[in-house]
């Protein structure tokens with residue numbers, strides 16, 4: 001608690017940013033980055049919260065929260081287990097609040113396996129549900145109830161007016177090309193809770209894209225941006241479904257567990273996801289991760305923070321092409337499913353930009369009411 005109070009005080013009073021005092025493996029990387037910033041800014045005292053780039057500041061802050069959990073934990077005999085997740089209660093409450101839409105979506109998903117809609121049509125619907133699930137991150141809605149409205153109603157109807165870039169059919173085509181060769185699809189997950197639930201439905205559907213498809217679920221190594229999913233969150237979500245009294249949930253939980261047991265799904269993580277670097281730097285900072293992702297037949301980046309990192313958190317002109325703003329991951333095609341919660345955007349058409357800029361919602365860039373589904377085909 002003392003470390004968290006100190007953190008709060010230094011943030012409010014805009015104190016110089018300290019080095020980390022825990023002994024986690026990423027500390028050297030952070031120290032080097034802080035030293036570089038200090039040099040750039042003219043000294044240690046000039047390197048304060050309000051002057052460093054926003055992306056760095058936010059990531060630093062969540063890493064400090066981790067430090068506040070790690071130091072007391074490692075100093076006790078409890079050191080063998082994982083440090084506490086300070087956001088666990090919030091995540092749990094949000095998940096509990098999602099019970100009704102989760103039940104509806106689970107029943108719909110179970111029935112969809114017999115309905116006459118094609119695999120592709122169902123995939124398109126699940127992509128949109130996964131997109132709108134991203135409205136529910138707890139760093140944005142920290143004190144408010146979880147908003148499931150866009151998903152409770154008809155996602156397709158909502159989407160036609162609120163998706164500013166709609167490349168859903170291009171993603172569906174990309175998945176169609178997978179065929180029966182061994183293939184991998186990677187989902188770089190974002191928030192636990194209702195978003196994760198929708199992502200798991202999408203991941204389950206994707207395992208049926210071909211005979212030999214493996215889906216890699218990329219999680220964070222530790223609690224991050226309040227609600228980002230860790231391996232514990234994924235496992236708890238699945239276990240809660242299995243233990244539910246609702247028969248559809250039990251069915252789904254069992255199915256998802258089986259995906260893990262049979263290795264159709266692999267949960268994976270990397271230090272890079274909890275660093276400050278944007279994805280233009282992945283190849284040099286985390287060559288192993290870059291090499292892995294480059295093997296993928298489709299990368300799916302979820303959420304606003306991933307989007308900011310794809311675009312280097314830079315204020316590109318909104319009409320700049322997505323392919324010109326985001327990096328390449330070898331020859332892997334990829335997409336971003338993101339509701340707009342920060343002023344970083346690209347790839348809008350002239351008409352869309354005009355309609356949204358002249359529309360009633362002045363805050364269209366940051367409220368999460370609008371979203372983009374952007375696809376970058378293999379180069």
Ligand SMILES: O=P(O)(O)OC[C@@]1(O)O[C@H](CO)[C@@H](O)[C@@H]1O
Pocket residue numbers: 058134137138139140190191225302303304305306308341342
């Ligand atoms: O990646 P997510 O969960 O979609 O969004 C996270 C996010 O909205 O939270 C921050 C506000 O604290 C923003 O910087 C950031 O983009």
